[in-house]
Amino acid sequence: MKLRRLIASLSAVSAVLTACVLMTPTAWARTGDHRPVVFVHGFSGSGSQFETQARRLTSNGYRMGLIEAHEYDSLFQTNTREQVYTGLDERISRLLARSGADRIDLLAHSLGTGLMQEYLRSSPDRAARVAHYVNLDGASSADPPGAVPTLAVWGEGSAARQVGGAENVRFPDQSHTQVVTSAETFAEFFEFFTGRPPRTTAVVEERGHVSLSGRALLFPSNVGADGTRVEIFRLDPRTGTRKTKKPAAVFRIGPDGSWGPFRAQGRAHYEFAVVWSPTSVHHLYFQPFRRSDALVRLLTSRPGEGVGALMETSPRHANLVINRQKEWWGDQGAAGDSLRVNGLELLNPANTPRTKRAIGIFAYDAGVDGVTDLTAPIPQFFSQPFLTGMDAFLPASRRPIAVVSAPRGGNGERDVLMVPALPSSEHRMSLTFDDYIG
Template sequence: MLFTRRAATAAALMLTTALSLLAGCAAPSDSSSMSDSSATYPPIVFVHGNGDSAALWLTTLWRFESNGWPRERLHVIELPYPLARDNDTKAQPGRSGTAEHMAYLKAEVERVLRATGASQVVLMGNSRGGYAIRNYIQNGGGAATVSHAILGGTPNHGVWAIKGYNEGSEFSGTGAFLTGLNAPKNATGDEVTGPVRWMTVRSDNNDKYAQPDGVWIGAKGTPTNVGYDGPELKGARNVVIAGLDHRETSFAPTAFAAAFQFLTGRAPEADIVPEARVVLSGTVSGLGLNPNDPASGDYVNNLPLAGAELTIYETEATTGQRLGAPVYTHKTGPDGRWGPFNPRAGVAHEFELKATGYATTHIYRSPFPRSSGIVNLRPERVTAAADKEAQALVIFTRPRGYFDARRDTVRFDGRTPPPGVPPAGAGVSSSRLRLDSAADRAITAEFNGERLAGRVWPAAAGHVSVLELSY
């Protein structure tokens, strides 16, 4: 099942924990929240992080909807080139700079204001997405168009703050971009731009990009000069939630509870409430190659992939076996869009993708409890030598968080921790299983109560299996 009783109980406990933490936070609700008597909820624009896509906000949107926020008031941007440049001042194929990022967000906010007739929006950003929000509010006119800004895991004081080390990067705490954003805005030294109301959400010590040691940036033993409190901002409501990893600061139930409380002044009443009729649609996107250095491999982009053939099968929940003929087929056009597709309630699915230049990719997903128009599908390429040598390749991935062997219950084909997952720390969001046999069989994975089942497919025939978690 998508959300087992155990997982539902855990989510409820996380929501309760979040609310108890919020009770001790600074800034009273009557000065930072919207009136409960509002006739309508304001539009929210969600901004994803570095290398990510709009689809990561899937469960957050479901939680807002389940607590009364109208679906048409929830808007998610899809940055075409979501990876930051190595040096923000130099153009780089397939990557975006801070100016482009801010301009893209500004255009989306203006579009949403026109479409909804609202005078202001709420902005929510994860990680790098928070940089675009801060830049827009401080330098792009957003102080007038934004009422609230919520930043989850944004490395506001850098991933590193080392004088002379890669200071052209937007992630450098001593570089021009962040020192400009963090410059005091008033006599009290606030780092946030008013009159916008600000909140940050951070982990206590489990965010890979807020670490005093450089282990997660390939410099173990080297001080980063950034502490666990790096995402905090003076002048904001700063919420600390124990145990969260970098992505969970935006996508965990506790992070949602913190955001909802901040915006409304009240606790959410529900986690994710299933819908009687589910409608799914989304985009197929691909991978790019650096035209100046093709040997450097693929980079992620969110450009639509035309000509991709999508076939959806219902599957048996414990084995991943197909339950008969396809229930949906589609070949994408220039916009890369697919759908609408109406899945049966409580049924797991295999999304098979075929596209020129890619492996035939079999994506196994849990049942969808609610509708969504942002289900992103991306076929795989097999480029690494170790992957090419395997008889079969299976990828277990958690887009909205990381695997933490000490914190989580994680199994992949019976292995715990899964291959590539370190014994301590939350810094890896996927695991690759290279099998020495391509014999057809079930392959299963579990993460804290969400269980997935797929099938093994032969790599020699150009197939890859992906088990993708929703939570």
């Protein structure tokens, strides 16, 4: 009897091993698991552009730890193209080893599409490790790069753009970054990856606690903010002030910028303070996360450096940088956006025309004269891709600043962030609004 059981056990083990050896990529996909997903951003981008889609993926059963962004310096001052490709090779190897998957699914946006087309064509071995490629509002191509099955998603602009031999989908009412973050794009690439529509295109709220992690990065190089400290404070949502003097968590930032995980309340408001020195703190504010998130990006710069250093400061006024991964439209009337700061409408046809594709707004007292003038954008910011600048006098005081976004397509929904009116001579402040409704 014992010998018979042993023979049966060995036969079962042999059958399992044989099945594993003979399992084809198609068979692996039928196991019900999902392949790892890697997103490659465009010019001046980061993993922030894929944050909402990662939340939608996990809302549909994907594992958060298998969704990553491959970040690089899009000015190529701290890395070469080949270093970007070598780093991607290493990332794919790690994800495949961690997941046991046969291949990854790859997405790229704008400048990143040109890089990924070149990457997939550079080596048959590289192309063989990618199951699907999604080309988001970027470079056209005569054929699918590396013969990898390709989905191309296009927003507003010329209908002549295409990837030959690929599935080409067009959303002519969506702008350049909106194409990356929209629910419509998500539905397209989810079905392309899995062969079925998603259960939901919403970001499904998790009850209770959520896990948050990410990177503190220098903008736009995506180099880690090495030597800084990230302190996380829970806020009073009515005033934006800290509920406690002691932070809820502290993370020391190394060369890669990574921090976390942090166990947060999903509906709570938090401040992420990037501490450069006792007299130089960058305060970053977000809407409640509501779902676990591993792509939280704290974009900062060294004191006195970067585009933020162009903002004039004083102890009399506060400076705000307001971000959203969906362009602000100030010239589309009822079909556009509204963004009010202490009741003042910031957006208008001059500083946020649809053609500007602005996702970052720099608002401060230009000239330090205590006067607001929104008749024209501030040139040094408006000349930068995806950025705009506005002369708005926001007094530093004990009264909080109310920032209210009424996004287009939101049926009157308003997103509100209350932040302290900190003097710009000592504090930098960045606010990030969600790019989706709900």
